Amino acid sequence: MNASPKHAWWETRWFAIAMIALAAIPLLLPPIPPLTDLMGHMGRYRVQLDIGSSPWLGRYYRFDWGLIGNLGCDLLVELLGPLLGLELAVKLIVLAIPPLTVAGLLLLAREIHGRVPPTALFALPLAYGYPFQFGFLNFALAMALMLIAFAWWLRLARTGRLAARPWIFLVVAFLIWVAHSFAWGTLGLLCFIAEAVRGRRAGMAWLPALWKAGLAVLPLAPPALLLLPWRGGAAPRGTFDWFNWNFKWRWLYSVLRERVELWDRAGAALLYAVALSGLVAPRRRYDAVLGLAALLLAIVFVCLPRVLLSSAYADMRLVPYMLALAILALRPIARPRVALAVALVATGFFAARIAVSTAAFLRYERNYQAQLKALDHVPMGARVMVLATVPCRNVWYTTRMEHLSSMATVRRHSFVNDQWVAPGAQLLRIRYRAAGRYFSHDPSQLLRRPDCRARNEPVLELALAKFPRAAFDYLWMIDMPRDRWPRDPGLVPVWTGRRFGILYRITANQDGSAIASSETPKGSARRVTQ
Structure with a gap:
């Protein structure tokens, strides 16, 4: 993000670096990141790393490597664990996820609007959304990488490097699929929408624009072939709890769920108010790419069951990203004073969320150490x-x-x-x-x-x-x-x-x-x- 005299302070590279660094603060001190499912993953990682050398683990567990769309952190642990030790490796991997998510959000806002709108800063607390707090590590890591990849997709189109893009994203799509297949599917959806809107802006009718968009995203499709042996073999088959409106309502207001209910729910209400503010503007204030993407993800959220192929909370995981895209879709504010006020409020809100998360994580960690x-x-x-x-x-x-x-x-x-x-x-x-x-x-x-x-x-x-x-x-x-x-x-x-x-x-x-x-x-x- 290149700064220039015309750029406001929230549009500068140094501000972006500061926000990325700020996102890491809650995870700096706790030796064990206090995420609900994380220690269960760490137990699996220990088996993964040491089952061949431990005289005990092989008696209790079995671990057979296979190619599945849920290996992002597992593979990083395999690389870093022997070098750093398991607990430090896991901490560094988890520590990287919120900063990567913030980086992806800011890059995407910049690519869509040509600069970072002050309203986009309201999306940054979603890096600590409920799926991450729950400890869905592979999913959260893959979605962070997906945001960065989508910004790269847009940048290659903007800079005219369309000839190289299919070859680049043939590899990127496979890597994101291996990290988590959900993120790969989301990337394909977003890229398809972006190409369809680009075709429309070039003067095409909807049908040719959709056809051309389909051709453009074909390099992202090969990982679909990996779904056949994976989902046809030892695949989980439990899929149930469709259209459970009580749960879906809960996921919506729990998007920032952490420790203090009033604070978390008030923060969620603020983000939804920002996201929907474009609907009451005197003219349309949503970018078409991200606006359509947020709308389509909302439809997917409604249609997804709570449990998909034995993976619980399938619909809940989508909520922070659906909301973030709706916020990022808001166009820059034309009035400088209003823009400044919004930027100050959004930055203050993000800093306050980070401060409360830091205190909450330290308290969780003290309780952990007492039991351990x-x-x-x-x-x-x-x-x-x-x-x-x-x-x-x-x-x-x-x-x-x-x-x-x-x-x-x-x-x-x-x-x-x-x-x-x-x-x-x-x-x-x-x-x-x-x-x-x-x-x-x-x-x-x-x-x-x-x-x-x-x-x-x-x-x-x-x-x-x-x-x-x-x-x-x-x-x-x-x-x-x-x-x-x-x-x-x-x-x-x-x-x-x-x-x-x-x-x-x-x-x-x-x-x-x-x-x-x-x-x-x-x-x-x-x-x-x-």
Whole structure:
């Protein structure tokens, strides 16, 4: 973004660099980025990196590499993990995603309008939108790269380098598909709209413009061939919950969901007001490319089910990008004083969101560290049954403890009952049959109030009575209040948190039969004795 005397301060290169750097601040201090699903991914990454060398992981898990459209961070971890260590590699990868998203938004605004409108700055907080907060890492990384790629597509057309573009995007399309297939599909949609609008602006009728746009995006199509073996083989097949209006409404107002409900919902209301402000302007104030793109993504959002091919929250993931495109579509403000005021408000809002996120992330991290002290008492290769207290799903604030237990896999090469079973969506498999069909995987680790738990989530008393004690060395109760700690002669406390959380060593079955476990740190199966 080249600065010139005619450029306002929010249109300069230095301002863009400052906004990109600002987006990284919440993730600088926490050693473990406090994103809900992240630790579960980290457990999988540990298996991915060390299953061939660990004497324990291969007994519990299986990991078979395959080409699927959901490998963005997995491949980066494979590259950086051996060099930096897993935890630092993951932190740096996650740290890069919001700055890349902000860079993509600013580049796209510049390519569409020739400069950055002050209203475009309102889109920047969406780099920390709900999908990223939830820990959809591959998706968030791929969508950030998609925004940058789409800006590049527009730039190549603007600078007349159309001959080179098909060859460049043949490679770009494959790379983005591998990162996450959803982002590849979105890129194709946006490029098609851009080419159709370009044809119309050149004087073509709609039908020839659409035909030419279809030809122009053909270099993006080859990854579609990869969907056939992927989705036809070990693919997830669960697709359900269509047109669930309660959920869709929730996703709309939760677009900035983080920790403080009033602050997050007020921020979302402000962004929707900005996005829709072009409708009440005296003349049309939306760029056709991004305006149509936002409209089409809104239609896709409405039509997508909540669960697509066993991938949950498929529709929710689209909301921040749909809203961001609508905001970016707003044309620059002609009146300098109004533009200045809007730029100041938008920049202040982004800075305030970053400040609140920084404080929230540090608080999450303190809670993590308090619970992770239990791992000091867990030997390498141990088998850990986890029950983590988490709030009801309709509660705005969450503790983000859902997958903290996977840090036992990361740091102790342990088996933990919190990994996902999603053939076709990720490459990890669980092979530890002793844990049983129910207590081997997510969500058997989640404890909510009985009146608000999901149907497949456990009840504390039943879980304590039914889980196969001979299959586990330890019971780790994360964020569990003292009044719910079980008193059981077969469960020996080895660590307790100051207020919440306790780790038990399992010494006897529910019926009182002893469990010989002298070999369990090496991963051996237990022997049940009477």
